[in-house]
Amino acid sequence: MxxxxxxxxxxTLLPTTTVGSFPKPPYLLEARRKVARKQMPxxxxxxxxxxATEEWIRRQEELDIDILVDGEMYRGDMVAFFADQMDGxxxxxxxxxxxxxxYPKPVVVRPVGRRGPLTVxxxxxxxGLTARPVKGMLTGPYTIxxxxxNEYYPSRRELVMELARAIHDEAVDLERAGARxxxxxxxxxHTRPDEDFDLAVEAMEVVTSGLKTxxxxxxxxxDVPKIxxxxxxxxxxxxxxxxxxxxxxxxxxxxxxxFTKDIGLGVLDAHSHRAETPEEVxxxxxxxxxxxxxxxxxxxxxxxxxxxxxxxxTAKLASMVEGTxxxxxxxxx
Amino acid sequence: xxxxxxxxxxxxxxxxxxDPPAPGRWRSSVEKLQRGEITGEDLHKVEDDVTAxxxxxxxxxxxxxxxxxxxxxxxxxTYFARGLHGFTVNGLQRYFDTNVxxxxxxxxxxxxxxxxxxxxxxxxxxxxxxxxxKPVVTGPFTLAVLSKDEFYGNLDxxxxxxxxxxxxxxxxxxxxxAAVIQVDExxxxxxxxxxxxxxxxxxALWDGITATRALYTYFGHLDGLYPAILDLPVDIIGVDxxxxxxxxxxxxxxxxxxxxxxxxxDARNTRLESPEEIAAQTRKAAEIAPAETLQVGPSAGxxxxxxxxxxxxxxxxxxxxxxxxxxxx
Numbered sequence: 076m077x078x079x080x081x082x083x084x085x086x087t088l089l090p091t092t093t094v095g096s097f098p099k100p101p102y103l104l105e106a107r108r109k110v111a112r113k114q115m116p117x118x119x120x121x122x123x124x125x126x127a128t129e130e131w132i133r134r135q136e137e138l139d140i141d142i143l144v145d146g147e148m149y150r151g152d153m154v155a156f157f158a159d160q161m162d163g164x165x166x167x168x169x170x171x172x173x174x175x176x177x178y179p180k181p182v183v184v185r186p187v188g189r190r191g192p193l194t195v196x197x198x199x200x201x202x203g204l205t206a207r208p209v210k211g212m213l214t215g216p217y218t219i220x221x222x223x224x225n226e227y228y229p230s231r232r233e234l235v236m237e238l239a240r241a242i243h244d245e246a247v248d249l250e251r252a253g254a255r256x257x258x259x260x261x262x263x264x265h266t267r268p269d270e271d272f273d274l275a276v277e278a279m280e281v282v283t284s285g286l287k288t289x290x291x292x293x294x295x296x297x298d299v300p301k302i303x304x305x306x307x308x309x310x311x312x313x314x315x316x317x318x319x320x321x322x323x324x325x326x327x328x329x330x331x332x333x334f335t336k337d338i339g340l341g342v343l344d345a346h347s348h349r350a351e352t353p354e355e356v357x358x359x360x361x362x363x364x365x366x367x368x369x370x371x372x373x374x375x376x377x378x379x380x381x382x383x384x385x386x387x388x389t390a391k392l393a394s395m396v397e398g399t400x401x402x403x404x405x406x407x408x
Numbered sequence: 409x410x411x412x413x414x415x416x417x418x419x420x421x422x423x424x425x426x427d428p429p430a431p432g433r434w435r436s437s438v439e440k441l442q443r444g445e446i447t448g449e450d451l452h453k454v455e456d457d458v459t460a461x462x463x464x465x466x467x468x469x470x471x472x473x474x475x476x477x478x479x480x481x482x483x484x485x486t487y488f489a490r491g492l493h494g495f496t497v498n499g500l501q502r503y504f505d506t507n508v509x510x511x512x513x514x515x516x517x518x519x520x521x522x523x524x525x526x527x528x529x530x531x532x533x534x535x536x537x538x539x540x541x542k543p544v545v546t547g548p549f550t551l552a553v554l555s556k557d558e559f560y561g562n563l564d565x566x567x568x569x570x571x572x573x574x575x576x577x578x579x580x581x582x583x584x585x586a587a588v589i590q591v592d593e594x595x596x597x598x599x600x601x602x603x604x605x606x607x608x609x610x611x612a613l614w615d616g617i618t619a620t621r622a623l624y625t626y627f628g629h630l631d632g633l634y635p636a637i638l639d640l641p642v643d644i645i646g647v648d649x650x651x652x653x654x655x656x657x658x659x660x661x662x663x664x665x666x667x668x669x670x671x672x673x674d675a676r677n678t679r680l681e682s683p684e685e686i687a688a689q690t691r692k693a694a695e696i697a698p699a700e701t702l703q704v705g706p707s708a709g710x711x712x713x714x715x716x717x718x719x720x721x722x723x724x725x726x727x728x729x730x731x732x733x734x735x736x737x
Binding site for chain 2: 168174221296297321344
């Protein structure tokens with residue numbers, strides 16, 4: 076349960092990892108429904124969340140993924156999870172994002188701030204289950220602000236910067252708890268590039284300020300060329316991107332100027348039911364190697380996998396690991 | 409001094425599911441369809457019911473010119489791309505600066521119209537509404553700029569092909585009795601440099617259409633497009649005065665010669681306006697376009713809001729416009 080279960084270093088070239096979320100097993104979905112209807116005590120749900128987390132840790136080990144995640148079994152939504160525990164937010168109701176996907180969009184009604192650690196206990200729990208490193212997983216200030224309604228702050232800037240300070244405190248707590256990788260998800264970061272990309276950059280500087288651990292930001296689905304190369308100014312070690320979704324078209328963008336950060340290379344389309352073949356993964360990585368050196372690459376899916384089934388997820392990840400291993404062999408690693 | 413006969417309308421989408429804990433019938437039906445427990449026909453019946461319900465909800469709020477709420481639309485692009493010849497459909501992309509996503513259409517062959525896409529929806533809505541309904545069609549320019557072109561290799565040809573395909577859709581809607589047809593073109597604001605092309609496409613798109621022609625631009629301002637936009641062959645221009653607050657000043661630069669669709673109500677935030685705020689803005693809009701040509705509504709589709717908030721906003725909109733109309737209903 077403590078960082079003394081020192082994670083082994085990831086020495087391998089092209090380490091494999093995932094973006095964060097995994098599908099919840101049916102027993103957990105059922106339990107969440109029961110708790111919502113007040114037919115089950117919350118404590119019982121927490122027990123099942125730990126069970127599901129452990130199952131995902133074991134499954135990732137069996138799949139031989141190098142850097143693990145806790146799978147976010149305890150989160151309904153990447154923004155609401157933070158909003159629920161922080162000061163200043165209420166939940167307005169469900170808002171559609173696509174198809175029959177809805178999210179409980181928070182509303183900022185008072186000054187926002189952290190009451191206490193938000194993710195540290197879950198990090199410690201999942202890291203305690205494995206010798207492999209587990210990433211600390213945070214949602215970034217720009218995305219929390221962008222995916223909330225704002226009824227309190229006069230400007231987006233004030234809200235984003237206040238959230239940045241809170242998420243920084245959380246990152247510091249994760250680092251103290253032993254996290255060697257901290258991922259700050261910012262899928263909304265390219266939403267208004269002309270208007271406030273600089274604000275997003277400034278906010279990320281606040282979040283990662285003084286951290287010694289390896290930092291990652293995940294960005295997906297949007298006009299990435301519009302924020303390139305400005306994107307390289309983000310104060311993180313790695314930018315994790317969806318490449319497969321557009322058949323690696325982004326690589327052309329990254330040829331010039333050169334992609335200077337590490338890349339989290341999305342090689343699986345997180346929103347298709349079909350499992351990619353290992354050959355597709357090999358092909359994607361090979362094409363990337365033409366543009367970005369191997370030592371700068373971690374291999375991952377395009378996005379969180381929570382909307383897939385467990386079988387789809389497992390099949391996709393098995394191909395990802397298998398394809399990556401084939402490339403490693405080719406590289407003599 | 410009150411203004412007279414300002415009308416209220418909506419821009420398009422409406423939240424599909426009620427707020428919890430009320431059961432979201434549409435959403436659970438989609439899940440059942442995915443599990444193979446119901447048929448597409450069963451889902452279609454639920455969509456009929458939800459459409460009738462949102463038409464009632466808009467009318468109960470007092471709105472005068474309604475839409476079907478786009479309950480059947482997965483998004484504004486897939487719905488048309490699947491209905492036309494020449495497209496396949498790709499992965500998810502963000503819809504402008506929202507947290508809403510659409511599947512990106514890919515043009516892989518000559519684009520053409522094969523059958524009506526929205527006519528049955530319009531007919532259903534019109535026959536289940538106590539108030540007039542306007543059908544909404546995604547415009548050729550926006551459809552083109554948000555799609556991937558693997559066939560034409562040239563935006564001009566792609567947009568013009570879409571304009572002539574969608575012209576047939578508009579003709580079919582007019583033939584089905586639509587008195588007002590709305591075409592959405594928020595994409596214009598991202599490619600202002602292509603306005604000459606937009607103008608050519610508009611001429612082809614609206615050719616032969618005698619229904620009232622409404623062009624809606626939202627999510628931004630008209631700088632660089634105004635007053636040129638007044639020359640387009642349309643009767644109503646919808647303008648977002650919330651995401652594009654500069655539009656207030658831009659629209660004063662030349663005399664506004666069309667009917668104005670004034671998007672005053674913030675469709676993107678839960679903060680509730682007061683009827684007084686709406687009334688004041690309505691009076692301000694009446695300084696731009698004569699009150700009898702004004703149609704006041706939300707800044708964009710209402711699906712960016714939870715259902716309860718959308719409904720309250722519409723009630724506020726109607727109270728505000730009634731205040732501006734001098735208290736008359």
